[in-house]
Structures are given as C-alpha cells and as structure tokens.
Amino acid sequence: MSDSTNIVFPDSDLDWSPDVDTGYPDRLAQLDTPEAFAGLGAREFPDHLFVDPSDWKDVARENDEYKTWPEDYRNRFTNQAPTHECTCHALAQNVEIAWNRQRAGKGSPVWFSPLSVYSEANTRQWGGSTMQRTVGILIDRGILPEHRGPGGTTDQKDKFEHTLHCTSGNDSAAGGPWVSLNRFPSGWQKTAKHFRALEVINPRSYEQVISLLLHGIAVSVGRSGHAIPYVQVVWREGTLHAKYADSYNVHRYDSVRMIKSGVGGAYGISTTTIPDDWEKPAG
Amino acid sequence: MQRDFRPLVLVVLLVLFTLRSGGGGIISPHSGKVTQATYIYEKDESVPPRDVQAALRDLNANGILAAAIDDDVVNGDGDVPEQYKIALAAAAGKIPCLVVQAGDKVLKVIEDPTAADVEGVAG
Numbered sequence: 001m002s003d004s005t006n007i008v009f010p011d012s013d014l015d016w017s018p019d020v021d022t023g024y025p026d027r028l029a030q031l032d033t034p035e036a037f038a039g040l041g042a043r044e045f046p047d048h049l050f051v052d053p054s055d056w057k058d059v060a061r062e063n064d065e066y067k068t069w070p071e072d073y074r075n076r077f078t079n080q081a082p083t084h085e086c087t088c089h090a091l092a093q094n095v096e097i098a099w100n101r102q103r104a105g106k107g108s109p110v111w112f113s114p115l116s117v118y119s120e121a122n123t124r125q126w127g128g129s130t131m132q133r134t135v136g137i138l139i140d141r142g143i144l145p146e147h148r149g150p151g152g153t154t155d156q157k158d159k160f161e162h163t164l165h166c167t168s169g170n171d172s173a174a175g176g177p178w179v180s181l182n183r184f185p186s187g188w189q190k191t192a193k194h195f196r197a198l199e200v201i202n203p204r205s206y207e208q209v210i211s212l213l214l215h216g217i218a219v220s221v222g223r224s225g226h227a228i229p230y231v232q233v234v235w236r237e238g239t240l241h242a243k244y245a246d247s248y249n250v251h252r253y254d255s256v257r258m259i260k261s262g263v264g265g266a267y268g269i270s271t272t273t274i275p276d277d278w279e280k281p282a283g
Numbered sequence: 284m285q286r287d288f289r290p291l292v293l294v295v296l297l298v299l300f301t302l303r304s305g306g307g308g309i310i311s312p313h314s315g316k317v318t319q320a321t322y323i324y325e326k327d328e329s330v331p332p333r334d335v336q337a338a339l340r341d342l343n344a345n346g347i348l349a350a351a352i353d354d355d356v357v358n359g360d361g362d363v364p365e366q367y368k369i370a371l372a373a374a375a376g377k378i379p380c381l382v383v384q385a386g387d388k389v390l391k392v393i394e395d396p397t398a399a400d401v402e403g404v405a406g
Contacts, residue, residue, distance in 0.1 A: 046326075046327060048327075048328060048329060048330075049330065062333045062334075063333060065333075065337075066333040066334055066336060066337035067337060067340075068333045068336050068337065101336075101351070102350055102351060102352055102356075103343075103350055104322075104336060104339035104340050104342070104343055104349045104350050104351055105339075105340040105343045105344070105349075107343050142359070193359040193360070194358070194359030195359070196359065198353075198355075198356070198357065199326060199353075215330050216330075216333075216336070270326055270353075271326060271352075271353050271356065273356075273357060273358055273359050274350075274352060274356050274357075274358060274364045274367070275358055275359070275364060275366075276358055276364050276365035276366055277365065277366055278348070278350075278366070282359070283359070
C-alpha cells in the first residue's frame with residue numbers, strides 16, 4: 001500500500017511554473033474572486049467537510065488504505081501543449097473524477113474534451129480563460145465527451161452522438177484543429193447537457209482545499225500563471241504538498257505557499273448530473 | 284383403493300422449479316438476487332465514509348451496480364435519473380442509507396450503513 005505521508009519526489013517537480021503562457025495570466029487570475037464564484041452558483045465550503053489539521057495524516061492514511069483519493073478516481077492524463085487551455089484541462093480532470101466517485105469506481109468512465117469548454121470560454125483561441133468562466137460553462141451547459149476513450153482513439157465517437165477532440169494542441173492521439181463554437185457538431189448541446197456540474201464548492205482557505213482533497217474531491221486551482229487539478233495530499237520529509245496531474249502528462253507537486261496562492265480561484269466539483277443508465281450516459 | 288399422488292407431487296415440484304428459474308411470471312426472475320446497491324446521502328450533511336466507498340467499489344467489481352449519490356441528483360434533463368427512481372423513493376426519510384435492490388424490487392433499506400453492511404450485500 002502506498003503511503004502518502006512519506007513520499008519522495010525531485011525538487012524539479014516542486015512549485016513548477018511554465019516558462020511559456022499556458023492560459024492563466026495575472027490579468028485573468030485577478031477576476032477569480034469568491035464573489036465571481038458565488039455569482040455563478042458555486043457554494044461556500046460546507047462546515048461538515050472540514051478536517052482538523054491535526055487529523056490530516058490519519059485521514060490521508062485512510063485514503064491510502066481505501067483508495068479514495070481523487071487520484072484513485074482519475075482516468076488519464078491530458079496534454080495541452082502548446083495551447084492556452086490549462087483551465088479547461090484542470091476542469092476536465094475534475095469533472096471526470098467527480099463522475100467516477102459517484103459511480104464508486106471507474107466502471108463507467110467518460111473522457112471529456114477540454115476544448116469543448118475552452119472554445120466558448122475564449123473565442124479567440126489564444127490568451128487563456130478564468131477558472132470561474134470555465135466552471136460556469138460546466139454548470140450551465142455542460143461539457144462534451146472527446147472522440148478518444150478508454151477503448152481507443154475513436155472509442156467515444158462510436159458511443160456518443162456528439163464528441164470533439166481533446167485539445168487544439170499537438171497531442172497526436174487527441175489533438176486536432178482549433179474549433180470555434182459555431183463549428184461544433186450540429187446539436188452538440190443535446191449531448192453536453194448530460195455532463196454538467198450540479199454542485200461546485202469554492203474553498204476560501206488553504207485548510208478547506210486540503211479538506212476537500214481528503215474527502216476525495218479534486219480541487220482545480222489557478223496559480224503562478226498555470227491552472228492545475230490537485231488530486232492528492234502528500235508529505236515529503238514531513239512537509240505537506242499537494243500533488244497534481246499536470247496537463248503535460250506528468251504529476252507535479254505544490255508547496256503550501258503555492259497552494260495558498262491559488263485559493264481565490266479554486267473549486268471542487270462535489271456532484272454532477274447522473275445518467276438514466278450508466279451504459280448510455282447521454283441517453 | 285389407495286391413490287398414488289407421487290406423479291402429481293412431481294408435476295407440482297417441476298412447475299415450481301420452472302417458475303423459480305425464470306420460466307414464469309409468478310416469481311420474479313430476479314427475486315432474491317441483488318442487482319443494485321445505492322448509497323444515498325445528503326451532501327449538505329455528510330459524505331460517504333471512505334470504507335463504504337471502498338466496499339461499494341468492490342460490489343461493482345462483483346457485478347452489482349453500486350453507486351454513491353446525493354439525494355437531490357438529477358439527469359441531464361433535470362429529472363430524477365431513471366435508474367435511481369426506486370432507490371430514492373425508498374430512501375425518503377432514511378438518509379444516509381443503502382438501498383439494496385433485485386431488479387425493480389427493493390430488498391432492504393439499511394439506515395446509516397457501515398462498510399460491513401455494504402460488504403454483506405454480496406453475500
């Protein structure tokens with residue numbers, strides 16, 4: 001069994017900031033405020049989810065034992081390079097995890113297309129988007145599945161009436177051209193509406209971020225110019241870090257300082273729509 | 284003269300066996316066999332305990348449709364998901380609970396279930 005309270009990783013994976021624009025510049029980060037999240041229907045952190053810091057390691061060990069970290073419900077990595085889609089890749093990971101957590105495992109996974117949200121969040125392709133804008137779209141009209149799925153590159157194209165490629169980036173298995181919203185497949189809203197967030201939590205403190213993770217809820221944050229999804233709490237040499245699934249096909253780690261810097265624009269997805277039949281998620 | 288009822292008994296037993304095996308409409312083909320187990324909670328009050336989540340995952344691995352859902356869940360059309368209508372109706376006033384079903388039939392509702400309760404569903 002893995003032990004989250006005693007892990008090893010190189011310093012090069014700590015507090016990583018890209019040296020290129022990935023889509024979360026300061027001018028957008030400033031717009032991600034608790035007031036903006038409240039305006040789109042995100043709720044404040046519910047008190048019953050708070051985990052006292054003195055219990056964090058014990059709860060972490062329980063998550064190790066029962067495999068109930070957000071990471072345990074995560075489907076796959078995505079690769080956004082070289083686009084500005086980071087907020088939407090962080091979003092897609094988060095909603096996939098929420099979907100699987102409700103399903104009590106990865107028995108009915110759906111791989112979602114970050115591009116299907118980004119194309120509306122930023123209609124000009126380059127420049128990025130805010131966290132609240134992207135999760136607001138998820139609440140409002142939902143996200144499309146991507147062509148690719150667990151069964152291969154056209155797996156979900158065969159399963160759903162409307163799909164889109166994962167990214168407008170270079171990822172050979174999942175990349176494709178930029179697609180503006182008015183070029184989405186006709187009737188795409190019929191499929192997207194089945195994949196909406198029902199409850200989004202906007203944590204207002206570092207302790208609330210950690211508590212959500214300890215409850216198996218992924219937390220997407222924008223910090224230091226880049227948006228990422230936290231999927232686990234770990235300790236290295238006794239010091240707490242948040243592990244994330246970066247949209248460059250790798251895990252990396254944030255220090256407490258970095259976690260705190262992203263609190264304003266952070267969110268967890270507590271619940272999503274659930275289909276009439278898990279085998280036919282879009283009807 | 285003493286009548287021999289043995290052929291009649293045999294016929295009755297055969298009919299009962301056939302019905303039990305799914306060949307008739309009197310006894311449901313799913314009677315007794317657990318097909319679905321749903322942990323239902325109110326997200327404003329609690330979350331599924333970690334050991335319960337693990338037990339639900341094990342049920343899925345054993346072919347029982349298991350999930351943990353909020354009592355206010357809806358589908359993409361804003362309606363109660365078809366597959367959880369029966370479970371949610373049975374859970375009313377008993378949340379958090381585990382609703383155990385055999386097809387459309389509710390076998391039991393366990394209030395405030397433990398991981399052992401969930402594991403027990405698999406038999």
